[in-house]
Amino acid sequence: MTIEEICQRAYENKYITAKLSTTQKDELINRAADDLVKNTTQILAANEIDMKNGKERGLSQGLLDRLKLTAERIEGVADGMRQVAALPDPVGEVSRMWTRPNGLRIGKKSVPIGVIGVIYEARPNVTADVFSLCFKTGNTVILRGGSAAANTNIAMIDSLHASLKSQGLPEDCVLYIEDTTHESVNRFMKMDKYVDLLIPRGGAGLIRSVVENSTIPVIETGTGNCHIYVDEYADIDMALRITDNAKTQRIGVCNAAESLVVHEKVAPVFLPRLAELFKGRVELFADPAARKYLTDSAEATDEDFGREYLDYKMSVKTVHDIDEAISHINHYNTGHSEAIITESYTNAQKFLDEIDAACVYVNASTRFTDGNEFGFGAEIGISTQKLHARGPMGLEALLSSKYIIYGNGQIRE
């Protein structure tokens, strides 16, 4: 099938998916979870081919680790799907309804978006995750995975198609673009005639390319240059605990902290203790004022303050006051997650008000920016743009709305 044919089939299927009942959707997702586990042997065989190819192509250890499936990981993916099935169905909720003076009753009702395209890289678990989230919300989904996971993805899609078929539902509820060429992505991004939303999940390069070239509305997810600001009135023990957690609990994720901003008044107390804590574990890139207390650090360049290291590295900036901290963060951040550590009521409120980011924390680690940690039960990604959805996206982000209007003959004068 050409890209256009795939998109057209999704388009033609969208009203079918949208009309499925909650029971039909939940039964299918549970069935698909069971089937994935049943098909473990086939999926692992396919995954082995991808792993072998990946090693031959010299993929990094990190990438190979993301790519690798085990029976246990497949069980984990299936459990995630069952959790999605167990969530309340958000489609069809009339969030408000009001009556106009002329008697028209107007209601705002949640509806599926229609056709959602997702472009992702080497994580095969995304295939099942994204399918269950989109299907639960009555959307038809077109997946386009990276070449590294091609065999694994196709094995998982085969399993999903078999589940749909066994429940008497059209296989076109999920379509997969097997063509892994660059041109196929470029063509896909122009299919606004058929596709309502495109979500790129992957590195900054992929996201930038989609933002620049897509004619389909896009939700940007991803990059996080997250800051911890240790205020003049910080509890120093708490600041150390949170900085350590935000930086080192998991380094490769978008909600990990990449930069530390320290009020000059606490620098002499806080920074030597931080140096001790991070010694041999985290490399620091600091401004001259901070380096007085961080003897092992390197000099920070302007680039360091804008960098998402995703590594045991962190930039350090000292500031004269909270206003400078806020300006610095609003200048360098990616609009993801920022935290202040303070006991000052006024500074806490000021930080919450003035920082421009999806998630702004007082006295907590940035690592909580996550659909599950927020209590959404599931996550399609973390939006760093301001339109439609911002921050962790649960099922709601996959819905649109329509106005339903009940009249009794009204005409406009």
Added chain:
Amino acid sequence: MTIEEICQRAYENKYITAKLSTTQKDELINRAADDLVKNTTQILAANEIDMKNGKERGLSQGLLDRLKLTAERIEGVADGMRQVAALPDPVGEVSRMWTRPNGLRIGKKSVPIGVIGVIYEARPNVTADVFSLCFKTGNTVILRGGSAAANTNIAMIDSLHASLKSQGLPEDCVLYIEDTTHESVNRFMKMDKYVDLLIPRGGAGLIRSVVENSTIPVIETGTGNCHIYVDEYADIDMALRITDNAKTQRIGVCNAAESLVVHEKVAPVFLPRLAELFKGRVELFADPAARKYLTDSAEATDEDFGREYLDYKMSVKTVHDIDEAISHINHYNTGHSEAIITESYTNAQKFLDEIDAACVYVNASTRFTDGNEFGFGAEIGISTQKLHARGPMGLEALLSSKYIIYGNGQIRE
């Protein structure tokens, strides 16, 4: 100033606008409304130049009519601004807040989007309308009007700048792109580094060009191929009244009906009466089954069913049942406004459920799709896309959200 400089200035101003208090914003909007009226002479002088240029360039009567300002129209624009000032300030509302098992309190708070760009054509009233809506919601706005209204727009912008200055506020709360070349629009659309949202207001050509070329997130507004479906169980008198209203009350607007879908069972009764009602007023383009009863009609082509006439013209399609009506409408519509005329409870619900459009009506004219008619107090446009906002957009559509999270030392395990 270059386009980049204008966008950068807006970007630098955005945190200033975002921090203004409700009182500051409302006082400024009221002041700006008064000033526009005070500057009537200057604005009308500028408008006269545009009108003269327009006539020389052979602009259509419709366009000249949109372009023309009078003292009365300026009063109307000012009244609209005062209405916006009188609306509740929607910025800073925490719509919900919940506590997680670990004690984190998470709230979802409404915030300005930041910098909003609006590209529009020959309607100078848009200059003041859009400014007041964006300013009320704490956004900095960049306007780019069409060349036909250049002098009028600049006179209005001068008045707005003077009002801002007199209140001690930065003029950069509203920026205007004077360069009316095509290249300036193209450059503007690529300024996603500085601009958070772009709204094109104008014809289908402008909108298509923005959707295809913008790297800034776009909200599509505009085109409406709206249908009236006269069901088997319609009240025929009501159907005639609503069809007449939806087609002829105002022909040049996006919520006017362009196509009529008629159940074959009521065609013999309804269509002859429609022919009589529309005789000499509305030209009909009908399918063969309908033409039996519409002797004056022309044969409808496939193109007719997809056309937004914006004229005293209407296409007519007969159908065997409501499913065919729904398929036909979902195929040809632009996702704007669709109405069913029926006394059948089941068919009304089915139509509301299955029609894919921003606004779906039972027994009312499509002409009600409008921010004021919906009770929003103001309107920035009518979105025909599914992301962020769908249907009439009031102040809410100009807001984003952020999560504010109150912790007491939480770290992620």
